[in-house]
Amino acid sequence: MTRTEFSVTVDLVLLTIRQAALQVMLVRRGIPPHQDRWALPGGFVLGDEDLGDAAARELREETGLDPRDGHFEQLATYGRPGRDPRGRVVTVAYLALLPDLPTPVAGSDAAGAAWRPVDEVRGELAFDHDQILADGVERARSKLEYTPLATAFCPPEFTVADLRAVYETVWRTRLDPRNFHRKVTSADGFVESAGGTVIRDRGRPAQLFRRGPATTLHPPLLREPSRPAE
Structure with missing residues (x-):
């Protein structure tokens, strides 16, 4: 059996809601391969790094964001031969759910960084990042059913x-x-009163809540067939 040498990278699926749309953080690649194309933030894992540390470093370097600003978890591993023209590269993807944040700062090897609506970028990303993004979005949708991560x-x-x-x-x-x-x-520990109100539509006060202590939702909020959003 021939031993195959390979490199390991991390890629980040960073999702937020801006302008009433689900948006993903992308960087415009400043170097080959796929120069000038949009891609998920990421990079190679250093020899002395744990995967999570590498993901956190790439997040800070390429976007100026911090993993503590929201939810951050490992998503999946992708290792299809030929996914990277530089050689045999396996990537570990991470998913982050973040509150609306300012426009990010591009890192040294990126020509730009921006939040982009998920529905507008499908099919145009570098490498196999379209598939990674699709998997990240589906993970987020599923987690909203069984966990309080919508908060x-x-x-x-x-x-x-x-x-x-x-x-x-x-x-x-x-x-x-x-x-x-x-x-x-009615979901146990999903939200709890924050003790205040805010004036919203039509001048009516609305109660303020904050995230409760629950880590899973009982009962879950299952997706149901409904009218598509505009």
Whole structure:
């Protein structure tokens, strides 16, 4: 059996909600291969680095963001031969769910960095990053059913309507406001009162909440067939 030499990289699927759309952080590659094309942030793992440390370093270097700004988890590993023209490269992808943040700062090997709507970039990314992005979006959609991670897209204090907007944007569907409010407030430890209100639509006060202690939702908020979001 011939031993195959390979390199390891990390790629980052960074999702946020901006301008009522699910958006992904992308960098425009400043060097070959795929120079000038948009790609997920990432890079090679150094010899003395753990995978998680490499992902956190790449996040800071290429975007100016910090993994502590939101939820951060390992997504999947991709190792198809030929996925990188530089040689045999296996990448470990990480998923981050982040509140709306300022425009990022591109790193030294990137020509630019920007938040881009997920629906506008499918099919145009470098390497196999379209597949990695699709997997990251589906992971986020699934996790919103069984965990309170939708709150990672929200500020520390939010209304139920704010939270509903997250679900509608990520799931690309419309949800009944009363039914959603009932489900959110009845799920054990999902949200808890922040002790205040805020004036929203039509001048009506809305109660403010913050994330509760739950790590899983009981009962879960399952996706249901509904009217597609515009």
